[in-house]
Amino acid sequence: MAVERSEQPEAAPVPLIELRQVTKDYGPIRALCKVDFQIREGEVLALLGDNGAGKSTLIKILSGIVPITTGEIRYRGEPVQLRSRQDSTNLGIETIYQDIALVDDMDVMRNIFLGREETGRFGLMRIGSMRRKAMEVLEHTVGISGIKSPEQMVRGLSGGQKQAVALARAVYFKNKILLFDEPTSALSVRETNKTLEYILELKHEGVSSVLVTHNIYHAYKTADRFVVLSHGRVLLEADKADTDIEGLTRVVVNT
Amino acid sequence: MRKLLARHSPLLILAALSLAISMVSPDFRQLGNLQSVLMRTCVIAIMAIGQTLVIIAGGIDLSVGQVAALGGVVSARLAQPGFGWPVAAAIVAGTGAGAVCGLINGLLVARAKVPPFIATLGMMMAARGFVFLISEGQTVSGMPKAFNILGGSVRVWGLAGWWIPVLATAVLCLIFTTLLTLTPLGRRIFATGGNPVGARMSGIPVDRVRIIVFTLCGLTAGFAGCLLASRTGVGDPSSGQGRELDAIAACVIGGASLMGGEGTVIGAAAGALIMEVLVNICNLMDVKNYWQDVMVGTIVVALVSYDVWRRRRSGLLRE
Numbered sequence: 001m002a003v004e005r006s007e008q009p010e011a012a013p014v015p016l017i018e019l020r021q022v023t024k025d026y027g028p029i030r031a032l033c034k035v036d037f038q039i040r041e042g043e044v045l046a047l048l049g050d051n052g053a054g055k056s057t058l059i060k061i062l063s064g065i066v067p068i069t070t071g072e073i074r075y076r077g078e079p080v081q082l083r084s085r086q087d088s089t090n091l092g093i094e095t096i097y098q099d100i101a102l103v104d105d106m107d108v109m110r111n112i113f114l115g116r117e118e119t120g121r122f123g124l125m126r127i128g129s130m131r132r133k134a135m136e137v138l139e140h141t142v143g144i145s146g147i148k149s150p151e152q153m154v155r156g157l158s159g160g161q162k163q164a165v166a167l168a169r170a171v172y173f174k175n176k177i178l179l180f181d182e183p184t185s186a187l188s189v190r191e192t193n194k195t196l197e198y199i200l201e202l203k204h205e206g207v208s209s210v211l212v213t214h215n216i217y218h219a220y221k222t223a224d225r226f227v228v229l230s231h232g233r234v235l236l237e238a239d240k241a242d243t244d245i246e247g248l249t250r251v252v253v254n255t
Numbered sequence: 256m257r258k259l260l261a262r263h264s265p266l267l268i269l270a271a272l273s274l275a276i277s278m279v280s281p282d283f284r285q286l287g288n289l290q291s292v293l294m295r296t297c298v299i300a301i302m303a304i305g306q307t308l309v310i311i312a313g314g315i316d317l318s319v320g321q322v323a324a325l326g327g328v329v330s331a332r333l334a335q336p337g338f339g340w341p342v343a344a345a346i347v348a349g350t351g352a353g354a355v356c357g358l359i360n361g362l363l364v365a366r367a368k369v370p371p372f373i374a375t376l377g378m379m380m381a382a383r384g385f386v387f388l389i390s391e392g393q394t395v396s397g398m399p400k401a402f403n404i405l406g407g408s409v410r411v412w413g414l415a416g417w418w419i420p421v422l423a424t425a426v427l428c429l430i431f432t433t434l435l436t437l438t439p440l441g442r443r444i445f446a447t448g449g450n451p452v453g454a455r456m457s458g459i460p461v462d463r464v465r466i467i468v469f470t471l472c473g474l475t476a477g478f479a480g481c482l483l484a485s486r487t488g489v490g491d492p493s494s495g496q497g498r499e500l501d502a503i504a505a506c507v508i509g510g511a512s513l514m515g516g517e518g519t520v521i522g523a524a525a526g527a528l529i530m531e532v533l534v535n536i537c538n539l540m541d542v543k544n545y546w547q548d549v550m551v552g553t554i555v556v557a558l559v560s561y562d563v564w565r566r567r568r569s570g571l572l573r574e
Contacts, residue, residue, distance in 0.1 A: 085455070
């Protein structure tokens, strides 16, 4: 049933994650139709398309939040199931949402470790150790911050700082694939540049990133490869070398 | 410092209230009176402890009053000579009956997606039905004397027993405070109420957390019912009437936010004590019972208004 894409050279390395002929229906609505999609090791991929093109659905499938209707998902060539958020976490996939995945009434440290708290004896949390690690990860992985202490409440943070917390969480847990949902839409120019720089920095450490964005300019600046979705289908898949920003804009705008 | 004050405001209110009352009323500060206030507080305090978990997780449990009555009637019935269960087993069974009700509430809310208000309203009615079925509409009595130990109304080893329910409440406070503040489950309960979508995105099994909190709430309610039956020495089928609202009021007075994500177990217990102190002082000063209801009602509404105002000011509530 799954057919290899003909334009793919034989010797290409096995992609980290591969979706083959994936279809997703929400009741009568077809959100994705026979989509082939890959994430390769150490690349930055931009996922472009208009509202309702299926970008969010694709991200939700990769995060394990919604199940696919038909098709196949492979991890390093092996068929896998992504039935829950946990399945996706186990494969090293982390989604960075603007701020909806943070709990405003909790401090930075608690948010970083949310859902993955360290425990010691009797199932009690190791609060001291978590605080130390939160501090470390905030200090040396995320340059944006300006976050003064891990006890600061998330409520009072700026968009960039919130994203920094989400990033810190993703990076601390050594994820291999980061999915960014509209990473720059709520950020200042300076914060945007910092975030994009940081994504490139992570790439050199072998982390793959997928940027879901409306902003073709940001996408073009950062990504190595582009996938444009339209009405649930892949309209274009191109390496940076094979396209330019004008061409890309034309495809996206005409979708 | 302000944060510390805000956090422990129920305890401060309690201390100020008790001090003020004991200055004007010599009857209040008598040891016997204080003991009886403490002893009476326990039932609502224990119900409020479980209720707080549900409220922090963003839900509400209207069934706790009837579930408590069910726990009381079940334990009393089983301890009666007819069944003749050992008292401890009867109390475990009564508590377990409560936990089963809570589990059903949790499944309805988390799996069937019934809003907590409706699910627990249904449970409240169903539990009331079972209470009358099991008790056959009669007060259940004739249990052995050991049945009264837990409630503290009999002397144990020649000592007044009032400290037994108080100790039980204190131990439950300790256990549930530890659960909320020092375990991952506690963090997950706060996250579930504070931002359910975010919690799910962070990989927290939100539905499982909801099932757990409702089950624990049912469990504490069942136990509170056993304690009440033990204190009064009878399984009274109408004993649950209105207690769910007392328990919710205690949580709110204790600083829990009905919008979820906030609250403490100690606060809830203190809230129960504040209500009991108010009732007590009204009794001592010969204020009619009805005025007590008016007072408690006013206090609850005032506190919720304050909570809304505070949240709006801090920008959490959007218009």
